[in-house]
Amino acid sequence: MVQAPAPTTTTDLATLVIDLIRQAGCEYGDVRFCTYRNQNLSARDRSLTQLSDNVSSGFGVRVLLDGAWGFAASPHKNPAEVTRIVALAVEMAKGSRLSQRTRVQLTPVAAYRDTYITPIEIDPFSVPITEKADLLLNINQQLLGYGERGIKKVFSYLRFTREDKTFASTEGSLIQQTIYRSYPGMGCTAVANGDAQSRSYERPPLNIGYEHVNATDLLSQVERVAEEAIAKVNAPKGPSGIRGTLILQPTNLWLTIHESVGHPTELDRVYGYEANFAGTSFATTDKLGKLQYAAPWVNFKADRTQPGGRGTMGYDDEGTKSQDWYLVKDGMLVDYLTDRETAYRLGRDSSNGSAYADSWSSVPMVRIPNLGLEPGPDGGSHTATLEEMIADTEDGILIDGIGSYSIDQQRRNFQFGGDAFWKVEKGKVVGMLKDVTYHSMTTDFWNRIDAIGPASELQQCGTNMCGKGEPMQIAQMTHACVPVRVRDIQLGGAS
Structure with a gap:
């Protein structure tokens, strides 16, 4: 034999x-x-x-x-x-x-x-x-x-x-x-x-x-x-203790998307399975289809198929084929990021393919895929180029790049900085500032957006270093987005 x-x-x-x-x-x-x-x-x-x-x-x-x-x-x-x-x-x-x-x-x-x-x-x-x-x-x-x-x-x-x-x-x-x-x-x-x-x-x-x-x-x-x-x-410090208008470049906005939209919609956080690194979430399942997460002209889409995206792959680490889907549609919370286990608990008939492990020795968990802010439609009433946003702003601050940030345990309340700041006066950029931060509640911030850039200004920004879990795992993802203008936001410390 x-x-x-x-x-x-x-x-x-x-x-x-x-x-x-x-x-x-x-x-x-x-x-x-x-x-x-x-x-x-x-x-x-x-x-x-x-x-x-x-x-x-x-x-x-x-x-x-x-x-x-x-x-x-x-x-x-x-x-x-x-x-x-x-x-x-x-x-x-x-x-x-x-x-x-x-x-x-x-x-x-x-x-x-x-x-x-x-x-x-x-x-x-x-x-x-x-x-x-x-x-x-x-x-x-x-x-x-x-x-x-x-x-x-x-x-x-x-x-x-x-x-x-x-x-x-x-x-x-x-x-x-x-x-x-x-x-x-x-x-x-x-x-x-x-x-x-x-x-x-x-x-x-x-x-x-x-x-x-x-x-x-x-x-x-x-x-x-x-x-x-x-x-x-050599620039003067930015204002503090007042409310103002911000124009945010994609290089800054992607981190705000990551922390205040991506992590709160990870369904394992929502269910309390994950509570490390400012875990859990305010976006609980009783709010699905009911929470006005953002202004009606704001849409967030997850997309593991996006060409070049840092989270792009053919299949997730449970063998679910990559796909795209809305998390926030017309400003409303409409879905979550799921693996097969959390999708079953939510009553869905399939996972949307968000399981990922950072090593052969790690267990797959729900991770943010590529998650982007959709551009404003051509001719839309809230669509404006960056140049048009600046020209239409009487008094504001333009922010580029990322800086310090913090966010609370349920992802409701946050603070973000940036890498470069410019004062906008009477429709023109007039000089640099330094040490600017902005503070808001998540849903207040996204509901205060009044202008969104067009598809021609879309940029694929993102991270290679997103930590989650205990022991910690590292993942990466792209947050493609366009410039936005957001009104009446707290700058610096409390007034």
């Missing part, structure tokens, strides 16, 4: 995992075989201060047994370890069941046999390290050329990621994905009159290849960034 060869490929091992889960009598199970490569370069002044190129590889098994989750993971990918980890996950589920009050149930999901690869032109890992380092040092050298005028510290960076993931489930899915991410940026600090102020520039973190690192663009921004840092450190 000829013995069958032991499974050796990732696909073979994934098939073995699923067979073992079924043999254990689990009602559901899945496995993710993942390899993550992260390359980071940073330069400060005239030195390269960070050069790392790390690979992390392993697999995680998740099982649902008698309505309870079990999870186990390992970096060792071989048949014996696969068998051990499946058995451990099953034992974890049995232990969880002892203290669990309500059985976990999942919405159905279709079975997919598919491959997804981020479309790229240049593999960022094929570009020599020396070329990347030389670019950063060139940027810094040019920024330091403004030293006599007050630029004292400069920095630049390049960040690249490749995720290779094979997902298999007892539903019959076998999905292979390769996701590329690129992120360049720079900044400087000016010192004058006993004060220090910084200014930065980034090409937003996107799922794209090395073509995103446009050296010509980065070097062309040096003069502007340096000049604005110098103007900022």
Whole structure:
């Protein structure tokens, strides 16, 4: 009798995992075989201060047994370890069941046999390290050329990621994905009159290849960034204790969207499953379809299919196909971000594909996908270009870039700063300000928007560093948006 060869490929091992889960009598199970490569370069002044190129590889098994989750993971990918980890996950589920009050149930999901690869032109890992380092040092050298005028510290960076993931489930899915991410940026600090102020520039973190690192663009921004840092450190402080009008660039607005729309609509927060990092949410399910979250001309759409989006992929980490859907439509709260478990509890017949884990050793949880503010329609009564917003503003502040922020435990009440501020008077930008913050309640803020930019001014801004959970997981997402004008907002401290 000829013995069958032991499974050796990732696909073979994934098939073995699923067979073992079924043999254990689990009602559901899945496995993710993942390899993550992260390359980071940073330069400060005239030195390269960070050069790392790390690979992390392993697999995680998740099982649902008698309505309870079990999870186990390992970096060792071989048949014996696969068998051990499946058995451990099953034992974890049995232990969880002892203290669990309500059985976990999942919405159905279709079975997919598919491959997804981020479309790229240049593999960022094929570009020599020396070329990347030389670019950063060139940027810094040019920024330091403004030293006599007050630029004292400069920095630049390049960040690249490749995720290779094979997902298999007892539903019959076998999905292979390769996701590329690129992120360049720079900044400087000016010192004058006993004060220090910084200014930065980034090409937003996107799922794209090395073509995103446009050296010509980065070097062309040096003069502007340096000049604005110098103007900022010499500028007067912004107003405080009054209410005013704000014109917010997408580079600032994306973070307000992230914190006050994205996180509050994660359904695990709403249900109280997640309470770390200002967890839970005011947007409870009794408000669904009833809460006027924003002005009637404001729409927020989640979209995991968005080209280049930092959260774009073919499938989430439960094998749900990527899709797009409204969270806020015509200003009304109409949906949430769900995985299969929370979608079932909400009474939905499917998840909208918001499950994501940051590692092979992490359990998937509900994460914000790409989430954007839709542009104003052409000819809409509240649609205006940035230039038109400025021209139509008697007294206000234009804000670009992100700064400090805070938000309360239920995401109701927030404070945001920015990276650069300009005074607007009588329809014109008249000079820089510094140290501006704005404060509001979430629904008050979004209901006070009276002008929204057109599609021609849409920008794909976002983050590569969204923390959630305990132990913390990191995710990334794009918040594509346009400029907006918002009236009667608290500036600085309380009046």
